[in-house]
Amino acid sequence: MENLTDRSAAWRDELRKSMPAKDRMAIERVKMNELDGEYRSHNSEEVNQGLTKEQALLEAKRCLDCGKPGCMEGCPVSINIPAFIKNIERGEFLNAAKVLKMTSALPAVCGRVCPQEKQCESQCIHLKTGKKAVAIGYLERFAADYERESGQISLPELAPQNGIKVAVVGSGPAGLSFAGDMAKMGYDVTVFEALHEIGGVLKYGIPEFRLPNKIVDVEINNLEKMGVKFVKDCIVGKTISFDDIKAEGFKGMFVASGAGLPNFMNIKGENLIGIMSSNEYLTRVNLMGAAKDEFDTPVLKGKRVAVIGGGNTAMDSVRTAKRLGAELAMIVYRRGEDEMPARAEEVKHAKEEGVEFRTLHNPIEYIGDEKGRVKQMILQKMELGEPDASGRRKPVAIPGATETIDVDTVIVSVGVSPNPLIPRSVEGLEVSKKGTIVVNDSMQSAIPMIFAGGDIVRGGATVILAMGDGRKAAAAMNDYLKK
Amino acid sequence: MNKIISKEHFSANVVKLVIEAPLIAKARRAGHFVIVRVDKNGERIPLTIAGSDIEKGTITLVVQKIGVSSTKLCALNAGDYVEDVVGPLGKATHIEKFGTVVCACGGVGTAPMLPIVEALKKAGNKVISVLAARTKDLVILEEQMSQFSDEVIVMTDDGSYGTKGLVTNGVESVINREKVDLCVTIGPAIMMKFVSLLTKKYNVPTVASLNTLMVDGTGMCGACRVSVGDETKFVCVDGPEFDAHQINFDEMMMRLGAYREQEQAAMAAYTASVK
Numbered sequence: 107m108e109n110l111t112d113r114s115a116a117w118r119d120e121l122r123k124s125m126p127a128k129d130r131m132a133i134e135r136v137k138m139n140e141l142d143g144e145y146r147s148h149n150s151e152e153v154n155q156g157l158t159k160e161q162a163l164l165e166a167k168r169c170l171d172c173g174k175p176g177c178m179e180g181c182p183v184s185i186n187i188p189a190f191i192k193n194i195e196r197g198e199f200l201n202a203a204k205v206l207k208m209t210s211a212l213p214a215v216c217g218r219v220c221p222q223e224k225q226c227e228s229q230c231i232h233l234k235t236g237k238k239a240v241a242i243g244y245l246e247r248f249a250a251d252y253e254r255e256s257g258q259i260s261l262p263e264l265a266p267q268n269g270i271k272v273a274v275v276g277s278g279p280a281g282l283s284f285a286g287d288m289a290k291m292g293y294d295v296t297v298f299e300a301l302h303e304i305g306g307v308l309k310y311g312i313p314e315f316r317l318p319n320k321i322v323d324v325e326i327n328n329l330e331k332m333g334v335k336f337v338k339d340c341i342v343g344k345t346i347s348f349d350d351i352k353a354e355g356f357k358g359m360f361v362a363s364g365a366g367l368p369n370f371m372n373i374k375g376e377n378l379i380g381i382m383s384s385n386e387y388l389t390r391v392n393l394m395g396a397a398k399d400e401f402d403t404p405v406l407k408g409k410r411v412a413v414i415g416g417g418n419t420a421m422d423s424v425r426t427a428k429r430l431g432a433e434l435a436m437i438v439y440r441r442g443e444d445e446m447p448a449r450a451e452e453v454k455h456a457k458e459e460g461v462e463f464r465t466l467h468n469p470i471e472y473i474g475d476e477k478g479r480v481k482q483m484i485l486q487k488m489e490l491g492e493p494d495a496s497g498r499r500k501p502v503a504i505p506g507a508t509e510t511i512d513v514d515t516v517i518v519s520v521g522v523s524p525n526p527l528i529p530r531s532v533e534g535l536e537v538s539k540k541g542t543i544v545v546n547d548s549m550q551s552a553i554p555m556i557f558a559g560g561d562i563v564r565g566g567a568t569v570i571l572a573m574g575d576g577r578k579a580a581a582a583m584n585d586y587l588k589k
Numbered sequence: 590m591n592k593i594i595s596k597e598h599f600s601a602n603v604v605k606l607v608i609e610a611p612l613i614a615k616a617r618r619a620g621h622f623v624i625v626r627v628d629k630n631g632e633r634i635p636l637t638i639a640g641s642d643i644e645k646g647t648i649t650l651v652v653q654k655i656g657v658s659s660t661k662l663c664a665l666n667a668g669d670y671v672e673d674v675v676g677p678l679g680k681a682t683h684i685e686k687f688g689t690v691v692c693a694c695g696g697v698g699t700a701p702m703l704p705i706v707e708a709l710k711k712a713g714n715k716v717i718s719v720l721a722a723r724t725k726d727l728v729i730l731e732e733q734m735s736q737f738s739d740e741v742i743v744m745t746d747d748g749s750y751g752t753k754g755l756v757t758n759g760v761e762s763v764i765n766r767e768k769v770d771l772c773v774t775i776g777p778a779i780m781m782k783f784v785s786l787l788t789k790k791y792n793v794p795t796v797a798s799l800n801t802l803m804v805d806g807t808g809m810c811g812a813c814r815v816s817v818g819d820e821t822k823f824v825c826v827d828g829p830e831f832d833a834h835q836i837n838f839d840e841m842m843m844r845l846g847a848y849r850e851q852e853q854a855a856m857a858a859y860t861a862s863v864k
Contacts (some may be wrong), residue, residue: 265603289619300807302633302673303624339675341807344610366809371819377814377821379839386810393632399858402632402658403804404851453776525808526826589728 110201111189111208113171118192122171135238143458147428150229152588153455154218156227156246159199166195168232176229177242182574183210183283186235187226189224191245200260206246211286212279212325212573215253215308217247218317220570221449224261254324261331265292270587273298273356275342275528276396277489278306279569280362280560281328283576291584296356297334300341300527303393308569310393311385313422315429316452343531349508350555358555358583361543362576365561366525370518371414375472380480384413384423384519391426408515410434412483414469415519416446421453422480423517424461431513435461439502440468440488466490466501470508470514480516480555485509522566532556540565549575557583594647599729602654603697604663605639610674611646613638618799619680619704620830622825623648624806625662626673632658635803636678637775637829640729648674651700651729656852657859678806679829682796686713688770691793692738693760693784695721697775699730701798702775703737709773710737717763718744721756721780725749745789756780757787774833778845779794782838789834793800797833799824802847 109115118440127410139155140146146153157165169191177187186205193202206213218338222228222243230239237464251522253259274281277299287297303309308322330336340346342359351359370376387405395401411419416439428435437456438448442465444452457463466488473482487507490499524541536544543551544563550557559575561567597605608851613623622637634656640649654660665671682705694702694827699720710716718738722728723746735741743751744759751760756776763769764787772795774784788795801813801824813824816837822828 152850300675302806304673310805323666339673340612341675341678344677345616345675347616366805367823367826368808368811370811370814377816377844379844383811386804387813389804389810394632401630402661402847402855404855406848406851428792477846478840526806 110193110205111186117196121192125167127170130168130170131232131235131237133164133168134400136161138244146315147459148268150429152318153315155246156251157248161524162194162245163197165241167435170231172231177226180225180229182225182570183577185209188240190249191266194245194249198251199252200214200256200258202249204260206249207260211283211329214250214321215247215317215325216570217243217250221452221568225570229563233279259328261328262290264290264332267294268292269294270322271356272358272583273351274360274362275338276306276362276364277304278362278364278560278572279308279335280572280576281306281360283573284360284362285334285575286329286332287580289329289334295334297336298340299336299338299340301393302338304336308528309390309459311419313388313392313426316422341527343527347530357587358557358577360583361528361556361558361562363525363528363562365566367523369523371519371520373470375376375474375480378429378472378474378480379478380408381516381518384419384517386520387423387517388426397430404515406515407431410513411515411517412436412438412513413517413519414438416441416448417519418448418452420519421448421456423519425456426461428461431450437461437463438467438469438485439465441498442466442490445498462486468501480513482510483513483516486513517561524562524565528562549579550582590672591674592778593665593667593671595671597668599651600727603729604652606652607629607647608650608671608674609646610648613674613676614641614643614646614648617641617648618681618789619676619684619708620679621677622679622829623674623676624678625671625801626664627658628672631661631672632656634658635806637652637798637800639703641702651697653697657696657855660859661820678825682830684708684709684712689715689717689768690771690773691717691719691760691769693719693756693762693772693774695756695780696727698776703730703733703771706734707737710757715739717758719744719759721759723747757783760784763789764793764832778838781833785833785836785838795833796830797836798829798830799841801841
C-alpha cells in the first residue's frame with residue numbers, strides 16, 4: 107500500500123521525469139462529457155457521463171505532482187490527491203481507487219457532488235499561472251467508476267476487530283464516512299437510520315440525474331462488506347433511547363442526523379396547496395418514486411414552477427420540475443447570480459436545460475384560487491447594497507417595485523434547520539439557539555461519549571464537509587475510547 | 590418487515606391490525622403515531638397507535654381504506670408482512686389530573702382516543718367519552734372505551750344507536766350539566782372544527798389530535814404544516830396534538846385535499862387493476 111502513495115517511490119519519480127512541467131502545463135483541461143441539455147431535461151439519466159480512459163490518462167498528466175500539494179489542504183477528508191492522480195497516469199486505475207478509499211468512504215459520490223472548484227481545485231498550482239486547475243473531481247470519479255465497473259472492488263485494509271461497539275445515528279454522508287473509518291479501525295459499527303432507505307440526503311435529496319442511487323448503493327454495500335451493520339426504520343430518541351444504546355453496550359455514539367427541518371419564509375399564503383419545501387418535493391420524487399406510475403405516492407407535476415432559493419438544492423428542485431414536465435421552471439433568488447451558493451456547474455446545467463433565472467427578486471406573497479391552490483406570486487424586486495455578514499452584497503428591496511407572476515407550484519428552498527428529534531430526546535446535550543448540537547474541536551458533545559457532525563452541527567452545509575466531520579469524529583472517538 | 594399477528598374487520602372499510610413491532614410497543618405513549626409503508630411501492634402513511642402489548646411486542650392500528658396504500662394495507666391478513674413500520678412519532682399526549690375530561694371522537698378517531706382515555710383515567714380524571722358515527726355499524730371500540738370511561742355517550746347521525754345527533758350535541762349536553770375541565774377531540778377535521786367552535790363558546794380548553802398529510806413523519810418535509818395561532822407548526826414533530834382553539838381548521842381541510850385529484854385517479858387505476 108505504501109508504494110502507492112510514496113512520492114519518492116521509483117515509479118513515481120520516473121513518471122515525474124517522463125514529461126517536463128512545461129509540457130504538462132500546456133495541456134488543456136479536459137471537458138466533462140455531458141448529455142445534451144434538451145434531451146436530458148426530459149429524463150432522469152445522469153447528466154455527466156464521466157471521462158473516457160484516454161481523457162483521464164491525459165488529464166492526469168496535467169498534474170505536476172507538487173512537493174507540497176495545495177490541493178490536499180483544500181480537501182476536507184485529506185485525500186492523497188497527487189498519489190491517486192499519478193496512479194491514473196501510470197494506468198493503474200484500480201490502485202488509484204485504493205488510494206481514494208484510504209481516506210474517503212464514498213469516492214464515487216464525492217467525485218460527483220463535491221464543490222471541487224471551492225476546495226481541492228481552488229488550491230491547484232495551475233491557477234497561479236492563470237491556467238485552469240487539474241480536474242481532480244472528474245479524475246476521482248473516473249477512478250471510482252472504473253473500479254466499480256471492473257467488478258474488482260477492493261476493501262480497505264481493516265485493523266483486527268477490537269469488539270468495541272459504536273452507534274451511528276443517521277446514514278447520510280457524515281454517518282457513512284464515520285462508519286467507514288471506525289470499521290477500518292476495527293470497531294463494531296451499527297448505523298441507525300430513520301427512513302426506509304440507507305443513504306440520507308444522498309438518496310432522498312440529490313436527484314438521480316446528478317447522483318444515481320445505484321452508485322450510492324455500491325458504496326453502502328462496501329461498508330456492509332467491511333462489517334458495518336445498518337438498521338433501517340429506527341429513530342434514536344424515539345424507537346430506542348440513548349439509554350437503550352448504552353444498555354446495549356455501545357461505548358460511543360456519533361450523531362449525524364442532518365438538517366432535516368425545512369425553513370419557510372413565513373409570508374402570506376405560504377401554506378396554500380402547491381407550495382412545498384424542496385425537501386418534500388425531492389423526497390416525493392427521489393425516495394418515494396412519486397413521478398413513476400407504479401408508486402403510490404403522488405407529486406404535483408406543475409406546469410409553471412417557481413423554486414425559491416439559489417443553492418444546490420434549489421437547482422436540484424428546479425431541474426427536477428423541468429423533468430416532470432414544467433413549461434416554465436424558474437429560479438427566484440433575492441441576490442444576484444454571482445452571490446448564488448449553488449455550484450457554477452449546477453447553474454450552467456440548469457440553464458442548458460431551459461431553466462429561467464429571476465435573480466434580484468424575492469417573493470412577498472402568494473395568492474390562491476377558490477380551492478386554495480396557489481395561482482400567483484408577488485415578487486419584490488431587489489438591488490444589491492453593502493456586503494453583509496456573509497461577505498456577499500446584501501439584497502435591498504426597491505420600494506414599490508413588484509411583479510405578479512402566474513404559478514401553479516412553488517418550491518421553497520431557502521435552507522434547512524437541524525432536525526430536532528435528537529436534541530429534544532437526549533438530556534444533557536448542549537444545543538445552540540439555532541438547534542445545532544454544540545461540539546468541541548474534536549466533534550465531541552457535552553456528553554463525552556456522544557460525538558456529532560454534519561448538518562446537525564453545521565446547520566446546513568455540503569456532503570464533503572459532513573464527510574470531513576465524520577472522519578474527524580472517528581479519529582477523535584478512537585482516541586477517546588482508547589484512553 | 591413487520592408481521593401482522595391478527596386482523597379484525599370493524600366495518601367494510603375499517604380494519605384493526607395487530608402488528609409485530611416490539612421496540613415501538615415498548616417506547617410508545619398515548620398520542621404517538623407510526624408511519625407505515627405497506628410494500629415497496631407504498632406511500633408512507635401516518636397512523637396513530639391505538640394500543641400495544643409490550644410482552645407480545647405488538648402494536649394495534651386501526652386503518653380506514655382511503656387511498657391505494659391504505660386499501661392495500663386493509664387487504665393484508667394475519668401472517669402477512671408490512672414492509673416498514675417506524676415510530677413512535679410525535680409528542681405524547683400531555684397527561685395529568687385535570688378533573689373532568691370529555692373525549693369526543695368520531696369514526697376511526699375512536700381508535701387513537703382509546704390509549705388517551707386509558708391514560709387520563711389512570712391519572713385520576715373523570716372521563717366522559719362521546720363516540721360519534723354516522724350509523725350503528727360504524728360505532729367502534731365502545732366496550733373498550735367504557736372500560737376506562739366513567740360514562741360513554743354514543744351519538745349516531747341517523748339515530749340507529751345511542752342518541753340521534755352529532756358529536757357536538759353529546760359534548761354540549763355534558764357541558765350543560767357539569768363543569769368540564771378539558772376536552773380532547775380526534776376525528777375527521779370537520780368534526781374537530783365544530784367541537785372546537787363549541788368548546789370555545791363555553792371556554793373549555795380543548796386539544797385536537799391532527800392527522801395531516803405526511804411523507805417522512807420526522808420533521809423533514811413540512812407536508813404536514815398547519816397554522817396554530819400566528820405560527821406554522823409541523824404536526825409530525827410539534828404535534829400531533831395542539832390547542833384546538835388556535836388551529837386553522839379551514840386551512841388544514843384545504844391542505845388535506847392537496848393531492849385529491851391524483852389520489853382519485855390512482856384509486857380508480859388500482860380498483861381496475863385488482864378486478
